[in-house]
């Protein structure tokens with residue numbers, strides 16, 4: 001059944017039921033899980049194009065956004081996604097809550113849950129925070145970014161965008177090559193994308209200075225490279241990561257100027273890639289550092305498409321964790 005005509009969402013495999021009460025990362029999902037979630041998002045995409053942008057799929061459910069780190073895209077996207085499914089939404093941040101008085105994450109979450117909550121969407125600076133929450137509450141937990149660990153819905157919306165713009169309706173990315181460029185070491189976006197891309201069959205090349213690219217990433221099945229110019233001609237997607245100045249604890253590169261010279265995506269450098277190569281970035285963008293304004297706003301840029309697709313992917317995520325076989329009494 002199509003969204004808007006009832007409580008159910010049409011998706012790919014008739015015999016499959018989403019088995020996960022939480023979404024904590026992509027590492028532990030199967031390829032079938034990832035494809036099912038993305039197919040569910042396809043069924044929900046058109047809700048956001050209607051004059052009345054709402055379906056009753058989660059009417060009566062309560063979603064709490066618990067964001068202990070700043071966010072523009074993820075927080076607003078989850079809020080809108082929950083509203084479009086007719087759930088009640090509560091937004092809480094660290095600075096405006098009793099966390100600022102010293103209350104622990106555990107106590108905060110358990111007190112919120114005591115008000116009758118179905119899903120807690122959590123962003124936190126600590127890797128493993130979402131997993132910890134899932135251990136101490138009974139409701140569903142969705143990881144909206146935990147430290148350097150994972151940012152699963154970012155990767156899901158990225159996979160969705162790649163498939164949408166390359167006609168891969170079945171979310172099979174076999175034969176595709178994606179370069180992820182920049183601060184791999186500190187990036188939860190990179191980790192989730194690596195897991196997701198490999199599960200869907202893509203080849204992943206990680207491109208960064210050696211100081212930001214631990215050799216252990218090769219064990220995941222990725223190619224490692226330090227030379228962006230040599231990689232660009234053979235990629236279908238170049239995914240630029242933000243330089244996370246707030247997470248760089250030591251001097252990872254000699255100077256910003258030298259980083260830009262070697263890894264900044266300028267129009268001139270992008271000309272080495274094929275004209276149909278997609279340019280992606282999770283945001284927020286450091287214009288003039290990892291990517292030039294002319295590329296970020298250019299014809300090959302998927303940056304705003306990524307944000308748009310975040311809504312359908314987060315609607316699918318909230319719908320599935322709320323209605324999973326694991327959430328049933």
Ligand code: CP
Pocket residue numbers: 070071072073074075145154282283284
């Ligand atoms: N991509 C991303 O997570 O952006 P925000 O930090 O604005 O949520």
